[in-house]
Amino acid sequence: MSDDELDISWINEQKRILDIQQNYLREHQTSIAIHFCYINNDLVEKIHNETYTFIDASSTTISAKELKNIIEKQQTNYVFDSLLVYVVDIEPEKIGSFSENTDFAKYNITSITTDITIPPSIFIFHPINCIFIVLKPPPPKSCIKKQKNLTKKRVSFHNKTKKNA
Numbered sequence: 077m078s079d080d081e082l083d084i085s086w087i088n089e090q091k092r093i094l095d096i097q098q099n100y101l102r103e104h105q106t107s108i109a110i111h112f113c114y115i116n117n118d119l120v121e122k123i124h125n126e127t128y129t130f131i132d133a134s135s136t137t138i139s140a141k142e143l144k145n146i147i148e149k150q151q152t153n154y155v156f157d158s159l160l161v162y163v164v165d166i167e168p169e170k171i172g173s174f175s176e177n178t179d180f181a182k183y184n185i186t187s188i189t190t191d192i193t194i195p196p197s198i199f200i201f202h203p204i205n206c207i208f209i210v211l212k213p214p215p216p217k218s219c220i221k222k223q224k225n226l227t228k229k230r231v232s233f234h235n236k237t238k239k240n241a
Contacts, residue, residue, distance in 0.1 A: 100168045102196035104136050109206040112150045115157070116213055124150060128207075136194040138207075143188050147209060154211035159186045162208065163194060165202035 112124040127147070130136050138146075147156050161184045185193060195206060 100198050100200070102168065103132075103199050103202075104133055104196050105194055105202045105205065106130060106133055108136075108194055109203075110146065111208050113208060113210050114154055114212075115210055128158070136196075138192045140189050140191050143192060147188065147211075150209070151211060153213065155214045156188060157210040157212045159183065159188055159192075159210070160208040161186050161192055163205045164197060165195060166198065166201070168198060168218060 106117075107127050107129040110126045110128050112126070113119045114123070126146075128138060130138075163182055163184075165182055192207070194205060
């Protein structure tokens with residue numbers, strides 16, 4: 077889109093929301109938000125937000141290799157701790173009871189060694205579906221130096237007891 081063109085995608089989104097009775101089928105997302113949470117001493121130091129755009133609209137999978145690359149870019153002075161995927165997984169016919177039941181939203185703690193697949197969901201939940209990546213400072217390094225090729229010496233103590241006279 078050039079600078080002269082007006083972005084009206086939000087107008088189309090609002091029309092879809094107004095026509096929700098006709099339009100609430102599950103759809104693949106085109107992108108997903110990734111929130112990097114930097115935690116130190118159980119306090120959130122900062123949160124960095126990024127949007128990941130899926131390469132193919134019909135495949136909403138982030139490979140383990142891509143995920144590792146995304147995380148490595150954000151790891152300055154921090155190391156990976158955990159990864160959570162948040163997806164609102166509700167059937168279209170149950171959307172009326174969504175506000176009464178919280179079991180539709182799912183947090184999945186995931187490994188970075190597996191691919192992440194975001195299932196199709198109702199379009200109004202696409203902005204809510206996201207990935208949280210928790211990063212923490214690395215553990216402190218030991219100040220004790222390891223020495224190589226040390227010989228072990230055994231030390232034994234003998235107790236000499238005197239008999240009372």
